[in-house]
Amino acid sequence: MKLNADSMAERFTGLFDDPAEPLVVRSPGRVNLIGEHTDYNEGFVLPAAIDKAAWVAVTRRTDNRILLFAEDYHARYDTALTTLTPTDIHWPNYILGVADQLQKSGITIGGFTLLLAGDIPIGAGLSSSAAVECATLFALNELFELHLSKAEMAHIAQKAEHDFAGVKCGVMDMFTSLFGKKDQVINLDCRSLFYEYLPLDLKGYKLLLLDTNLNHRLSSSAYNTRRQQCEQGVAWVRENLPAVAALRDITGDMLEKFVKDRDPLIYQRCRYVVEENHRLLQACRDLRNGDIRSLGKKMFETHEGLSKQYEVSCPELDFLVEAVKGNEDVVGARMMGGGFGGCTINIVKEEAIEKLVDSLRPAYEIATGLPLTDYVVSVENGTELMKKREPVHA
């Protein structure tokens, strides 16, 4: 199915017995240049929205039912606003979680009918779930005239993910989906939500994603464990320095003093985060100076940290990063997102991409037994209303 406002509206009308024209919203997936596993530690990230998105077409209902259809699965789901609970089928959870969170915040909404479609590969670490949550929330905000700000929406969507998907994620994915801007990366402070856009001028280079095809969905328990380990490290420092609230406030020296001897593993996890925050601030300087080589070098360092210190990589991701190291057409590469699968992000000279992928594909398949998928992504706008609600004519 083509993804545009008209095709979404047409498909919606064909599926549901509803005389109203739906409103249509698109909300993109994201990449992150650097700053991984820093968001839930109240640190910094450098993400951007991409040209792959979740789309929803939605109308209001007069009853309190929620009627859903997922184009990709050809599946319907029907429930009521009064009985929202997570389901074993994954896809409705991102929509129901948002409706649930609105109600928990004391916001009144009514029933709705929703068609979901999109082209973000699922399980590839491009935040397809955040995109669905943000598309749904933005649409419900319009439909029921809730007057929520985008920052409020980012927090509501994040809580939806915590409660209905069970991942104690940070705010990066939702914020990026909502706030993305064409050809700009977002330098976001995940504590205050202060942000600035930095132009992404890659000068003949492109962002190439290499998908391990290892679905990372099963990684949520490891993700939540990392989060707990960081919180434990902070608690130990705080026993001595009560002003400290998150790893964001902690230096390498504090970790040496208060964490290292208590638990070397927790020390190692925390150390990675402290170093990564530092790397990100330098990477922003590289970007401002147009020094892509220096930025790329930091991406390799981040991968090393994620693989050896934070231990959220896997042999497939390590293979793909190792395979491009030393290639003069690739300035930087690293695993991206939560880890244990998904994609690597690479900055590659445009004219070298085809040759690179052609040579990597057979090598990757032999080494891992998995196919390799590649996406060249562009940086695009965040959540947008693609078609307004039209009144029903008698």
Ligand code: GLA
């Ligand atoms: C996942 C989470 C994000 C972030 C990254 C790691 O994508 O959803 O909040 O923590 O992992 O940086």
